[in-house]
Amino acid sequence: MTDWVSRLRNAKKSCLTQGNLKKVHYELEKDLELVEEYNMDTGVLTRRAWRRKANLGGEGDWDVEIGDQEPPRFQKDTWLIKEDPNQPFVTRRITKNILEWRIRNLPYPMEMYSVTADAEKRCLVVRTSNKRYFKRLSIPELDRVNLAPQQDAVQFVHKYNTLIITYKKPPEVIQQEKIIFEDVKNLQSNTNDPNDCKVS
8 A cells, every 4th residue: 555545535624526526635635635527437646736734824715726717716905916817727537548738839840849858856847849838847746656757658749739648647646536435435425515525
C-alpha cells in the first residue's frame, strides 16, 4: 500500500451521490481539504481540488488539480484583476489509461512545440522554438508512486489553438487508482443533498 492510499484511508471522509457521480470530501492534516469526484459508470476521476484554510481563519480558494477551473467569484467591495482571456492556460483530465493536459490559446504551428520529460525535476517541460512559451507541468500521479517521468510515455498534438499532451499511465499508477476507486465504491453516501456536503 502506498503512502497516498494510506493518507486517504486515514482521512475523515464524507460523500454524496448525484446520478452517476460520487463526490468525496477528505479532511486531511494541517487544515487541508481534498474533494474528489468520480464517474461511477466509468470508474474515472473527473475532478480533484485542494483547499487549505487561510492563515487568518476562514476558507481559502480551491486549487483544481483535475478538471476545469471554477470561474472567479465576485466579492462585494473587492476589486478583482481579470486575467487576459487570450493568455495560455492549462486544464487537466485523466482517463483509465492516460494523463492529459490541454494548454489553450497557443496559436503556433505544431512543429514549433517540444514536450520533454525531465526526470530530475519530475515534470514535463513544454517550450516553443520561438521562445514565446515555456511551462513546467507537474505530474502528481507519478510523485505519489515515486516514479520519474519517461519520454517514451509522452505524446502531443496541436489543434484549434490547443496543445494536447498525453502521458501513458504506468502500471503502478493504474493499480493505485484501482485500489482507491474500490475504497470510494464502498463509501456510504451521507446524503443526496449537495448542500449538506462540502464540495468545490
